[in-house]
Amino acid sequence: MKLYDLPASPNARRVRIFIAEKGLEIPKEEIDLSTGYHTSPEYLKKNILGKMPVLELDDGTTISESHAICLYLEELNPEPPLMGQTPLERAHVEMWNRRMELELLNPLMGAFVHGHPMWKGIREQVPEYVPVCQAHATRSLDWLETSLQGREYIATDSYSIADITAQCAILMGKAVGVRASSEQVNINDWWTRVTSRPSARA
Incomplete structure (x- = not known):
C-alpha cells in the first residue's frame, strides 16, 4: 500500500491519525500542489478529482475520499475499533x-x-x-x-x-x-x- 498525502489537508490528517491509531505502517508520498502533479494524467488515473488523500493498493487499485479509506482499513484491521462494534x-x-x-x-x-x-x-x-x-x-x-x-x-x-x-x-x-x-x-x-x-x- 501507499498513501498519497497532502500534509496541510485536514482530510489527509484524518487518515493519518486513523492509520496511527491502528498501529499500521503505510508508506506515504507527499504531494506538492505547486508542482501541478495532482493535475497530471498519471495522478488523475488514481483520483479523477485530483485530490488527496488516495490509498493505492499493491495491485494498483486506488481508494480516495478519507472516510472510504478509513472504512477499508477498519475492515482489514478491526482492532482497535474506531467505527463502533455493534x-x-x-x-x-x-x-x-x-x-x-x-x-x-x-x-x-x-x-x-x-x-x-x-x-x-x-x-x-x-x-x-x-x-x-x-x-x-x-x-x-x-x-x-x-x-x-x-x-x-x-x-x-x-x-x-x-x-x-x-x-x-x-x-x-x-x-x-x-x-x-x-x-x-x-x-x-x-x-x-x-x-x-x-x-x-x-
Whole structure:
C-alpha cells in the first residue's frame, strides 16, 4: 500500500491519525500542489478529482475520499475499533462523524479555501463566503459543547473516527480564527484528551 498525502489537508490528517491509531505502517508520498502533479494524467488515473488523500493498493487499485479509506482499513484491521462494534454503535459513530464533517469541518475548510493565500490561483476564492463559514462553524461549536456534557468522547464511550474528524476540524479552525471559547469547558476538556493521544501528531 501507499498513501498519497497532502500534509496541510485536514482530510489527509484524518487518515493519518486513523492509520496511527491502528498501529499500521503505510508508506506515504507527499504531494506538492505547486508542482501541478495532482493535475497530471498519471495522478488523475488514481483520483479523477485530483485530490488527496488516495490509498493505492499493491495491485494498483486506488481508494480516495478519507472516510472510504478509513472504512477499508477498519475492515482489514478491526482492532482497535474506531467505527463502533455493534449496529447501534456503528450508526451513532456514523451519525456523529457526518455531523462533525458537514457541520464543523466543511465550513472551516470553506473559510480556509476562500480566505487563505495558499489557495490563490489554485481554487476560485470568494472572500465574502469566509464569514458565512465562520459563523456556521461557531454555531456548531455551541451545540457540540452541549452534546459533550458528561461525555469523554463524541459518539460513544470510546475514541472513534468522529473524534478524529472533530479534532482535525478544531485544528483547522485555529487557522481561520474560529476557536472554542474558554467557557466551552466540555470541548476544551475533550480537546485535551484527544490531543494527548500519540496519534494526534500523525
